[in-house]
Amino acid sequence: MAKQYGLVIDLERCIGCHTCTVACKLENGLEAGSWITVQTIGGPHQDTPGGKHPQLSMHFLPVLCMHCDLPPCRDACPLGAIFKRVDGIVLVDEEKCDGCQECLPACPYGVLSYDVETNAVGKCTLCAHRVEKGLEPFCVTCCETEAICFGNLGDSGSSVSKVIAQRSAATLKPEAGAKPAVYYCPTRQGRIQ
Amino acid sequence: MSGSGEEKVVRTVCGIVDGVRCGILAHVRNGALVKVEPADFPDPRFRHICARALCSTQLVYHQDRLRYPLKRLGERGEGRWQRISWDEALDTIASKLTEIRAKYGHESLAWAIEVMAYIRLASALEATMINPIGFGDAAGPCGDQISYGTHYGDLYTIDFESPGMCVMWGGNFAETKPFCWRRIREAKERGAKLVAIDPRFTTSASKADEYLSIRPGTDPALVLGMINVILERELVDEYFVTAHTVGPFLVRGDNGLFLRESDIVPGGSNKYIIWDTQTNRPQAQDEEGATPALSGVYHLAGVECRPAFQLLADLAKQYPLEKASEITEVAPGTIERLAVEHTTRKPVASYRGMGLQRTFHGDLSYRAIATLAAVTGNINLEGYSEGYRRFLFNGGTILFGDRFPSPMPLLQAYEAIATGQPYPIKALWLAGHNFMNQSPDNNKVLKELVPRLEFIVVADMFMTASAQHADVVLPTCSFFEHLDLVTPIDVLSPYMQLQPKVIEPLYESKSDRDIVNELGSRMGLGEEFGLSAEAYVEAILSSGHPSVEGITLDKLKEGPVEVPPYDFTGFRTPSGRMEFYSEGMRQFGQELPVYLEPIESARQPLAKQYPLSYLSTHTKYGNHSLMANVAWLRELDAEPLLEMNPRDAEARGIKDGDMVVAFNDRGRVKLKAKIHQGIRPGAVNINEGWWHHHYAEGTHQALTHAVINPAQMAVFEPNSAMYDNLVEVKKAGEE
Numbered sequence: 001m002a003k004q005y006g007l008v009i010d011l012e013r014c015i016g017c018h019t020c021t022v023a024c025k026l027e028n029g030l031e032a033g034s035w036i037t038v039q040t041i042g043g044p045h046q047d048t049p050g051g052k053h054p055q056l057s058m059h060f061l062p063v064l065c066m067h068c069d070l071p072p073c074r075d076a077c078p079l080g081a082i083f084k085r086v087d088g089i090v091l092v093d094e095e096k097c098d099g100c101q102e103c104l105p106a107c108p109y110g111v112l113s114y115d116v117e118t119n120a121v122g123k124c125t126l127c128a129h130r131v132e133k134g135l136e137p138f139c140v141t142c143c144e145t146e147a148i149c150f151g152n153l154g155d156s157g158s159s160v161s162k163v164i165a166q167r168s169a170a171t172l173k174p175e176a177g178a179k180p181a182v183y184y185c186p187t188r189q190g191r192i193q
Numbered sequence: 194m195s196g197s198g199e200e201k202v203v204r205t206v207c208g209i210v211d212g213v214r215c216g217i218l219a220h221v222r223n224g225a226l227v228k229v230e231p232a233d234f235p236d237p238r239f240r241h242i243c244a245r246a247l248c249s250t251q252l253v254y255h256q257d258r259l260r261y262p263l264k265r266l267g268e269r270g271e272g273r274w275q276r277i278s279w280d281e282a283l284d285t286i287a288s289k290l291t292e293i294r295a296k297y298g299h300e301s302l303a304w305a306i307e308v309m310a311y312i313r314l315a316s317a318l319e320a321t322m323i324n325p326i327g328f329g330d331a332a333g334p335c336g337d338q339i340s341y342g343t344h345y346g347d348l349y350t351i352d353f354e355s356p357g358m359c360v361m362w363g364g365n366f367a368e369t370k371p372f373c374w375r376r377i378r379e380a381k382e383r384g385a386k387l388v389a390i391d392p393r394f395t396t397s398a399s400k401a402d403e404y405l406s407i408r409p410g411t412d413p414a415l416v417l418g419m420i421n422v423i424l425e426r427e428l429v430d431e432y433f434v435t436a437h438t439v440g441p442f443l444v445r446g447d448n449g450l451f452l453r454e455s456d457i458v459p460g461g462s463n464k465y466i467i468w469d470t471q472t473n474r475p476q477a478q479d480e481e482g483a484t485p486a487l488s489g490v491y492h493l494a495g496v497e498c499r500p501a502f503q504l505l506a507d508l509a510k511q512y513p514l515e516k517a518s519e520i521t522e523v524a525p526g527t528i529e530r531l532a533v534e535h536t537t538r539k540p541v542a543s544y545r546g547m548g549l550q551r552t553f554h555g556d557l558s559y560r561a562i563a564t565l566a567a568v569t570g571n572i573n574l575e576g577y578s579e580g581y582r583r584f585l586f587n588g589g590t591i592l593f594g595d596r597f598p599s600p601m602p603l604l605q606a607y608e609a610i611a612t613g614q615p616y617p618i619k620a621l622w623l624a625g626h627n628f629m630n631q632s633p634d635n636n637k638v639l640k641e642l643v644p645r646l647e648f649i650v651v652a653d654m655f656m657t658a659s660a661q662h663a664d665v666v667l668p669t670c671s672f673f674e675h676l677d678l679v680t681p682i683d684v685l686s687p688y689m690q691l692q693p694k695v696i697e698p699l700y701e702s703k704s705d706r707d708i709v710n711e712l713g714s715r716m717g718l719g720e721e722f723g724l725s726a727e728a729y730v731e732a733i734l735s736s737g738h739p740s741v742e743g744i745t746l747d748k749l750k751e752g753p754v755e756v757p758p759y760d761f762t763g764f765r766t767p768s769g770r771m772e773f774y775s776e777g778m779r780q781f782g783q784e785l786p787v788y789l790e791p792i793e794s795a796r797q798p799l800a801k802q803y804p805l806s807y808l809s810t811h812t813k814y815g816n817h818s819l820m821a822n823v824a825w826l827r828e829l830d831a832e833p834l835l836e837m838n839p840r841d842a843e844a845r846g847i848k849d850g851d852m853v854v855a856f857n858d859r860g861r862v863k864l865k866a867k868i869h870q871g872i873r874p875g876a877v878n879i880n881e882g883w884w885h886h887h888y889a890e891g892t893h894q895a896l897t898h899a900v901i902n903p904a905q906m907a908v909f910e911p912n913s914a915m916y917d918n919l920v921e922v923k924k925a926g927e928e
Contacts, residue, residue, distance in 0.1 A: 015396050015400070016396055016813075017243060017244060017368070018244045018813070019242065019247065022826075023247050025825055026229075026250070033828075043870060043871065044849065044868075044869060045867055048867075048869035049399060049869070049870060050870070051870060053394070053406060053838060053870045053871070054406035054873065056394045056404065056870060057399065138230070141230060142230065142231060142242050144242070144243055144371060145375075
């Protein structure tokens with residue numbers, strides 16, 4: 001299988017600390033917003049559970065560019081500004097992007113954002129600039145609970161591939177057919193839909 | 194990252210989060226801090242960083258940082274300031290402190306600080322040191338002082354290699370205690386059951402196998418109910434109770450004191466007496482071959498005597514399941530199951546949160562849980578060493594053995610300022626301690642205390658509520674801008690670390706140590722005020738104290754150094770055993786960990802007027818009032834919100850997002866409501882730390898009281914019971 005960098009996120013470990021969110025801002029110089037956000041699965045607000053007190057449940061779900069094998073955003077871009085590298089990382093070429101934003105609704109995960117200042121679309125680069133130096137994405141480096149693992153999903157012997165197999169990790173919205181490269185280990189209460 | 198120039202990476206220590214000191218790598222380019230990331234430790238469990246630390250550049254380069262010393266113009270709190278030089282600022286302070294000291298005595302000068310550098314100044318002036326621990330953290334240490342003879346007893350009940358169950362009592366460790374959470378998480382991943390006991394369904398609770406929603410402040414009743422189950426089912430760890438607690442010691446029925454050998458043998462010793470069931474005779478505690486009784490009544494010295502464990506059993510029998518359930522509002526079957534699991538899933542780690550001890554009788558909650566651990570043999574006798582590591586936390590006085598400050602509890606300082614009892618405090622210096630924002634009964638602080646102070650100095654990075662009420666404001670630098678020694682203050686961390694100067698102080702800011710040095714020299718307080726930061730650290734390291742043996746500045750420059758292990762066994766109580774029964778607490782009727790209703794609970798008469806239990810908890814989005822002005826964190830958590838259960842909201846016609854007012858006789862606060870199921874009916878919560886201007890009106894501390902608990906005062910110091918306050922909440926405009 002071809003090289004495909006990706007992540008496995010352990011939702012049982014994720015405590016919704018938003019450290020990944022801020023790490024992404026710091027590493028990528030994002031004054032507003034972040035390319036990885038943490039959603040609360042439960043109640044009506046961030047950090048609130050679903051159910052009725054005291055029968056409750058709450059989970060956290062980090063969401064970022066899934067670096068899909070078949071990226072719908074790439075297919076939606078009229079300028080060919082979105083491309084997939086040989087290592088599987090999906091990037092936006094800011095030089096080519098004219099800010100038309102046609103890619104935004106194409107993404108099944110809603111993780112592309114338009115930056116007024118650059119007039120271009122931004123998203124997680126899987127910290128390609130770090131990966132090229134042999135480092136992990138900065139969200140992985142900083143995760144408080146070591147809930148995010150980075151590696152080559154194309155190598156069945158890699159640690160990420162093993163975790164996916166052992167923990168029955170799965171992708172979000174497989175029905176969208178994009179073949180995402182971000183997997184989630186389910187919580188003990190079961191899979192996040 | 195943009196920008197050119199060579200980047201250097203310096204290892205330092207994060208100074209943001211209370212009680213946690215993570216190692217961080219600071220990236221510096223062209224003399225500016227550009228990035229931080231987590232640093233490694235020999236024990237990888239201590240590698241950690243959080244969202245707050247990752248906002249370091251936002252803190253250091255915040256546009257609102259104080260740039261130069263300021264002198265007040267106009268009235269206090271008016272907000273009019275004049276820029277002055279450091280010379281003028283320090284001359285003004287020196288002359289005012291000298292004047293007030295001459296007029297009211299040396300103890301009339303007071304420091305309320307989180308910055309240890311000032312201990313030297315306060316010592317040299319023999320001034321008053323207001324211990325910040327009374328701002329919410331004193332009751333737990335008070336309870337542990339009674340149970341174990343040390344202020345920090347956590348390692349007795351959490352430091353197990355592989356616990357079968359972890360119980361979190363009133364603490365949100367996932368958000369506030371990362372190293373504890375690491376242990377809990379690892380235990381959970383190895384198969385331990387995780388239980389959360391909390392009025393709120395916190396992040397930590399969301400990871401638990403079982404969540405118990407408890408009525409706030411009723412934990413001792415839950416424990417007594419559990420001990421009763423353990424007694425009824427004969428699951429007591431009799432070996433542990435007999436060998437390591439005061440359980441077998443006979444207690445006199447007439448005066449509640451332990452029976453001593455001298456009570457029954459003329460000219461006898463002070464030894465404790467047990468009843469030997471082998472010989473049916475009283476014996477001294479250390480008599481070989483004796484089999485001490487844990488129950489029964491024995492007539493000795495003309496009085497009825499009972500083993501202390503019998504007295505505990507008598508107390509627990511008053512809490513059958515139905516009654517414990519009625520008090521705590523935890524289901525009887527749950528209490529029963531949890532009790533049994535304390536004996537079937539051993540070792541059980543009891544993680545006691547600081548929230549647990551912020552009710553008026555929080556020390557009793559700590560004692561009760563320590564007692565449960567003792568009765569079930571879930572106490573680790575070998576893990577304890579942390580109190581010793583803490584020695585250097587107070588290391589500021591190492592060099593100044595001949596002069597000491599007068600310690601004063603925070604809540605007593607309220608009296609000292611307001612009434613002059615036991616002596617007047619007339620000058621107050623705050624550093625790293627936002628007294629006017631964070632201390633209980635904020636209206637009393639601002640309206641009754643501040644006007645009685647003749648001189649207020651605030652050293653801070655920002656114009657906080659406290660700085661706004663100061664006469665002189667001194668700009669301090671961040672922890673990236675000066676060298677310091679960082680001792681292991683987290684309950685689990687064994688590491689001494691060096692915080693080097695990573696960047697130069699910004700603007701005209703100075704480190705607190707430099708301020709202390711310059712003022713001390715100016716006031717002629719001694720040559721030691723000429724020591725550089727580095728020389729001062731070296732002086733501490735060469736002090737000869739065993740806790741710094743073998744630690745040098747050069748070693749610290751290479752990385753964190755583990756503090757030498759401490760051979761500590763047993764307990765530093767009067768008996769040398771774990772004391773669930775305390776002679777010293779008889780005068781308060783608290784010789785045992787009794788259950789006392791919280792002073793402001795829904796079952797108190799005041800609840801007719803103010804029916805809701807008000808909490809003000811801590812979160813991942815800040816650290817007290819530090820970081821409340823940091824934009825990246827406010828992007829995640831924009832404004833203060835009053836959390837309320839839908840049941841209570843519906844009863845008041847309050848909808849999610851409505852502007853509401855929470856109020857009681859002490860004050861009010863106006864903010865938006867956040868309605869959700871994560872908080873139990875009858876309780877409301879505001880995450881503390883917001884600055885006054887974040888609220889539409891009032892502040893989270895306007896609702897809290899500063900009532901002194903005399904029992905805590907006698908043992909250690911009274912705690913601020915910030916989770917033991919009644920309020921009513923109404924829609925804004927309808928109150």
